[in-house]
Amino acid sequence: MDTGLQQVSLQRVKPKSENRIRAKRMKALYLMMLLPMLLLFLFHYVPMYGILIAFKKFSPGLGIWNSEWNQFEHFRSLFQDFLFIRALKNTLIISLLKLIVAFPAPIVLALLLNEVKHVLFKKVAQSISYLPHFMSWVILASMVGEVLSPQRGIINHVIHMLGMQPINFLSDKAFFIPTLVATDIWKEVGWGAIIYLAAISSVNPDLYEAADVDGAGRFKKMIHITVPSLVPMIVILFILSLGNILNAGFDQILNLYNPMVYDVADIIDTYVYRKGLEQFQMDYATAVGLFKNVVGVTLILGANAIIRRRSEHGIW
Structure with a gap:
């Protein structure tokens, strides 16, 4: 009886001792993680104290804590503000269009690049496709403005040659949102394809060899082997994209839009940005930003829960 108790106690102590030994071996890695975790805490968690501004009648002279509580006044007035309703509607429209059109683009590009057998062409095409990702929208907006210019742009030059009137893509409400979606794809499609190409490279080559023995062509191998291997990555990125549904691309729109397209682009x-920095209504602007973030977190949690119920894939 005593021997059995001793064995049970040893089994309980053994994992703890193994964990301590493993922790000592990884001490250098823990020390390396200390600085990033400290920076994460200082720059991402400590500033959350500023969320209190959304619940106060903020006065810079009094500071955040000493300012008077507003009894949720800003949140009640959100949906009474026509400009906020318009901005929310535009955000959802632009984000959904990007999700529908731009989200599949990197997947398609990765599948196409994976089928290219010429190594040099594949590398050059991939490098060209992800180069715009490393440029800021300040630079890209000036390039887009020149290309789409009604007077100097090459696109309107072709349109004029076809006998049609030039189009002011950045000032016409009918063309501005398609321009946003197209330029967003141009900037991010190559970078997004890298993630899917990395997932494709981890597919077991034996599956392709078995498909060759069965007489499957390249298209069937892509449909029945490559695409299913991408499903976990597609699901994770789709959930994260849903969480960003209220982020329609601030840098892009700020550098491309103008008052003529506010109705569809704001x-x-x-x-x-206008409420907080231009009109100095920091408390109200914070309330709007907090509303947006709460909706984003809710969408991530909800989408992940639904997908986890129906499949084995998800973020956690």
């Missing part, structure tokens, strides 16, 4: 982020 989004929550640009609305917050």
Whole structure:
């Protein structure tokens, strides 16, 4: 009886001792993690104290804590503000269009690049496709403005040669949102394809060899082997994209839009920018930003829960 108790106690102590030994071996890695975790805490968690501004009648002279509580006044007035309703509607429209059109683009590009057998062409095409990702929207907006210019742009030059009137893509409400979606794809499609190409490279080559023995062509191998291997990555990125449904691209829109297209281009982020920095209504702008973030977190949690119920894939 005593021997059995001793064995049970040893089994309980053994994992703890193994964990301590493993922790000592990884001490250098823990020390390396200390600085990033400290920076994460200082720059991402400590500033959350500023969320209190959304619940106060903020006065810079009094400071955040000493300012008077507003009894949720800003949150009640959100949906009574026509400009906020317009910005919310525009944000949802632009984000959904990007999700529908731009989200599949990197998947398609990765599948196409994976089928290219010429190594040099594949590398050059991939390098060209992800180069715009490393440029800021300040630079890209000036390039887009020149290419789409009604007087100097090559696109309008072709349109004029076809006998049609030039189009002011950045000032016409009918063309501005398609221009946003197209330029967003141009900037991010190559970078997104890298993630899917990395997932494709981890597919077991034996599956392709078995498909060759069965006489499957390249298209069937892509449909029945490559695409299913991408499903876990697609699901994770789709959930994260849903969480960003209220982020329609602040940098892009701020550098491309103008007052002529405010009706279709003004989004929550640009609305917050004007309210907070231009009109100095920091408390109200914080309330709008907090609303947006709460919706984003809710969408991530909800989408992940639904997908986990129906499949084995998800973020956690």
